[in-house]
Amino acid sequence: MNNEEIARRFNRMASLMEIRGEDTFRIRSYRMAAEAIETWPTPMKEIAKKKGAAGLQEIPGVGKATAGKILELIDRGSFDAWDKLTAETPETVLDLLELPGIGPKTAATFHQKFKVSSLDDLRKFVAGGGLGTVDGIGPKTVERIKRFCARLCSRPPVPADSSNLSVIWPSCVNS
Numbered sequence: 702m703n704n705e706e707i708a709r710r711f712n713r714m715a716s717l718m719e720i721r722g723e724d725t726f727r728i729r730s731y732r733m734a735a736e737a738i739e740t741w742p743t744p745m746k747e748i749a750k751k752k753g754a755a756g757l758q759e760i761p762g763v764g765k766a767t768a769g770k771i772l773e774l775i776d777r778g779s780f781d782a783w784d785k786l787t788a789e790t791p792e793t794v795l796d797l798l799e800l801p802g803i804g805p806k807t808a809a810t811f812h813q814k815f816k817v818s819s820l821d822d823l824r825k826f827v828a829g830g831g832l833g834t835v836d837g838i839g840p841k842t843v844e845r846i847k848r849f850c851a852r853l854c855s856r857p858p859v860p861a862d863s864s865n866l867s868v869i870w871p872s873c874v875n876s
Contacts, residue, residue: 708739
């Protein structure tokens, strides 16, 4: 994994934690570490190989626990805290943040109250008229979400790794 990929994983971890309403201090520490890692001139892999966890801890914002997670990412492409978090809250919930008018609180509401955990789930929820039952979403946001869903269904499927949206819209074909 390169620095950008490691930073992206930490940012996604922070976003999932934010959706879940977890400790803001920990969320901020993941984001700060991600920023430092992404802009650091030396590859994390190289630092880890030469100096181990101690070398990684020389980076501002990277403490002992974060250094351990970086080592795990380099070794196996994931780390235990990420695996545990995504087992409880699917990573696809992050895709909801790509929609205009949906922030962490609204994404959390969709996931926790309505079991919407992907863009395809949201599209089905919208098609079934579910948006009207969501507190805190005004008519303008409802229209933006509907337009977004309609636009995605009108496009050809995109490979999952070609954008931040990790869900292909298979059910648009069957709507």
